[in-house]
Structures are given as C-alpha cells and as structure tokens.
Amino acid sequence: MNYFSKMSHVSFGGNYLEIRRLSRKLLASHSFLFISRVIKMCGIIGFIDRTKSRMDGSSIKAALSLMNERGSGDGAGYAAYGIYPEYADYYALHVFFDNLAEPKKKVDELLQQWGEIVHQEEIPTTPQPGIRKVHTPWRYFFKPSGDLMAGRMDSEKDVVTYIVMEVNANVKGATIFSSGKNMGVFKASGWPEDVANFYRIENYKGYIWLAHNRYPTNSPGWWGGAHPFNLLNWSVVHNGEITSYGTNQRYVEGYGYKCTLFTDTEVVAYLFDLLGRQHELPHEMVVRALAPPFWDDIDRMPEKEAELNKAVRLTYGSALMNGPFAIVVGTDDGIVGFTDRIKLRPLVVGENGSKLYISSEEAAIRVLDPEVKNIYTPRAGEPIIGRFIE
C-alpha cells in the first residue's frame, strides 16, 4: 500500500504532501487560520446536575467568558444535554453545510436510506459581528430503521456512527458535529460570548453542560475544529495536546472510526465510544486505560490491583494518551473529568449538593455558583465522575 494513503489526516509531522493537501482543503472552506506554536491554554468547563434539574445556557456563557484569556477567538463551543425532550427518542444530528444544495441532498439521501427523518430545520442563529457564518448549521431528528439493521449492524448506535463517519469522510461540504440523543453541540470560530449569542445558547436548558474556549496551536481554527467534539452521547472538551495522537488514531481507525476534523481531540471521543460503549468499560476504567499509572506505581500496588492495572496497560497500550491534557467528557449517565498523568494542565473541581463543576479555573466555577462548596484540585489521572441519581 502507498505510504501516503495510510498517513493520518492530522499528523502535521513534517509530511509535505499531506500538509499541502490539507491546506488546500481548508483554504477551500475559507475558514482556516494557522496559528504558530504559542503558550497553549484553552478554557474548559463541565457541569452536571445529578437530579437532572436543568439550567439555561446564560451562566455557562458568563463563566466561559471569564476565561477569555485562555482563548484566542478562534473557536468556542457548548454541549448541552436534556435540550430536546420532545425528540428524546431520536438522534439529533447537527450538521455544518457549506451550502444547502448538493451536500445537503447527499446527507438527506443517506439518512433516508438508513432510517426516518422525523423533523429537520436550520439551527436558529443570530448574526454576530464577531462571527463570519461560513457554514449553515442544520439539525435533523433521525431514527435508524429497525428492519434495515437486521444482520447488518449491531445497533442503532452503530448505524449512526457509520453515518457520521461516512458523511465526514466522503460528503464534501458537510460535517456532522453532533449525533447524540436529547443533546446537542453548538460551536463555531469566535469568542465564547459571540458563539453563545450566535446560537442563542440561553434558549437551551440542560442538566449537563460542557463549554470550551479554544486557543488552537498546532491545528487550524475552523468551525469543525472547535470543541466539544462529539459522537453519539459522548462529548469532549479538552485543554492541551494529545501528542500520542498518531498512535491513538491508528488504533481507533482499526475499528472503523475515521478522524476527519483536523484536531487531536476528535480521537478522544472515539476512544470513549470504543472503550466505553463497544468494550463496555465503566468510565473509571476508560480513564485508567487512557491515563494509566506509571509502571513503578503499579509495582507498589497490592497484587490484585497491580494485576488489573497491568492488564489494562497491556490491552490498551495503543489507547494510552500522552502529552498535556485536561479533559471533561459528557456521557449518557454523567460527566467524567481527568488530566494527564503528570498534570500538565489545570483542573479544578467544585461541588454543591446535586451539582458538580469541573473547570480550568476556580473563578469560572464561582461565576456559575457563588455558593459552591468543597473546591479542590484532583490528582493527575484521577477520574472525577458525576453520575445522575436514579
């Protein structure tokens, strides 16, 4: 096989031809901006109300904006869970269309081939001086058809995953950036307030919120490269770099995932889907696989624990993520926060009754909840998990 055909999309590792091909593709979308390597920050927030009491997006916007210093105006985004109760049984597919002609026709056809579109519309937006609307954000509420799946795919979720990968890899001018049930991602190039106002984020009420303020360093700033990254009900916000990206990407691509969004964080969403959904590991164990203890720490553990940790490291060596990162993941049943093993990025946790907050900065948590209690910084690699109370 030709070496270049195996090259990753995003490993800007000095491969001239690959960089040229990518640059052209991005130039064509008129929305790219290469930033040289500077101090990398990014601001992240995760929020959950464990009783599923919903909060509108206005305070999460204010909290994210407090950390504007951590961004560069090249990308911001929000994920909210619990926002589409009237369509809770349907997959909400959020799509960026370059235009509503050919790309949309192809996506419509693909969805109709695999199931039923119960409703579709342009995602309501309000023009902002700080945002150039280079894509049209659209949403479908979609249900895969049961009879088609028999013998072909394992579950509805596999069908939706297939559709996301197919569109993002092969339909020019269309990117599915959100594909969960009763949740949605809203993101674009711009500052946190502008992106929030563009999508009228205060009109959505969610029991989980993720928010991200981007400072792109080694990949371009474009709408699809803003966080959160999503697949099904997994959404990821990330501050840092996944320097093991190439290894992780090859690993998930072996299972049919396609990394197409030019940003390292994308692979984290697929790792969670692979380990958490397909391999059915609990969240704690997924974190253990992605940010495992060092071998000498394992050597000091009691025998049973050491055995388990060795098995995780040996089984999931290719899922191990290196480099600096602080991450919050939204899931079906809660949120998960964790950092890299030597804590090269900040993460602060706060609690107040049924509410759990995870953020890059304590002040952002205090904007969301001035009465917050029990503020602390978790240990490197320690999973912070907030689940719904049944």
Place this chain on the structure above:
Amino acid sequence: MKTVRIDAKGMHYTPLNQKIRAAVADGAEEIILDNILGQRFIGDGLRGNVRITINGVPGGDLGMFMSGPTCIVNGNAEHAPGNTMDSGMLVIHGSAGDAVAHGMRGGKVFIKNNIGYRGGIHMKQYEVEARPILVVGGTAHSFLGEYMAGGLVLVLGIGKEKAMTDRGIGSGIHGGEIIIRGDVDDYLLGVGAKKFEFTESDLERISPVIKSFCEHFDLDPAEFLDTNYTRIGPASSRPFASKYVWE
C-alpha cells in the same frame, strides 16, 4: 495611612490593574480590592511598600515580577501566584493552584492550605540577599521544587497524617532546599533529589520563617519548632550533566 478601596465586581483585569497602579502612584499605602473574581496579574511588576488586601479569588499570576508590596488574599488563588516575584510577600488564606512561586527570585509566599502541582518550580536565589521562601501549611502535589535552583520550600502538613504523599519531590533540583515536616518516603523523591539530616542549626535557620508564617495565620508556632523535619536538596549541582553535555 492613605487607603484606597476598589469594587472590582465584573471589572476586567486591565482597568483594575490600571486603578491599582494609579492609586500607588498617588501615594496609597493600603489598597482594598472587593469582589475579586478571576482577575489576572494583580500587583504584577508593582513596586513599593503598599499593602493590597484582596477579597475574593484572584486570577493567575498574582504578584508576578512584584517588587516590594504585600498582597493578602482572603480566598483561594489560581495558578502561579508569586511567578518570578522579586521581593515582597503574598499571604493566601486558602489554597492555590499549580506552579505556585514559579521561578520566584525573592520575597515570601505563604499559603495557609494546599497547593497544586509543581509548587516552587525553578525557584532561584542570589547569595543571601535574594532568597525566595515558599511555605505551605497543608500539602503539595507532585513535582514540588522541580528544577529548583535556590531558595526554600517548607511544607508543614497541618492536619495531614503525612505532609507529602505525592511523588517527584525536587525532581531535577540543583540548588536550594525543600524542608518537609515529618518523614518522607524515599520513592517520593524526584530524580536528582537527596535527603539530608535535619539538624538543630537547620531548625534555628528556619524558625523565624515558621514564626512569621504562624503569625499570619494565627497559629501556635510551638508545635512546629522541633527537629521532626526532612530536608531535601540536590544530589549534585548538575543533576543532568550527563544528559546534555558530551565531553
């Protein structure tokens, strides 16, 4: 004493720091900042003997390059308070984030509770006149005093069974000293760090620091004035010589 009070509610750090500088230029000896929430760079590069009381949680890099003033924080601090601070003092009545006293060159940083990762990273000193001091009342996370080149880091472990339980203490240290109350497990030491005996003369040296810390937080210094400490310093002055030099 000339006092200036500033309500910082919703104020961005740029106008806030401009107001602080204007007040100092105007001869203020005491500045009280109310409703601080996340404003970065407070007191940065500020000179003189002004005393700044910060009510709230200041943003990152509090007192960076500061030379002289005292900042009292009634709350927690975010990352890197005391970053490359020259002289003066930070007193934090709470905890602080990662990289506290990063590259600090002089003065004192007193933290009542805990600090995050890499406290005292790259602290340095110039002979005896510029010797930075970081004191942590509670505990610190990994890589305390990483690449430390000078100064003193003291961890008291108040309310903790063991003052330090995180690894990588003094990783790459090549100057200065880290003094931790009680015993420190060997595996917690970083590459290039070594334990030394803590003597009566060491105690004599650090007792003014302990007394000053206790005074700020209204603690009784008596229980900290014994020799139950571990002193950690560099195993050599060039711990990575063989890594970067080919002779």
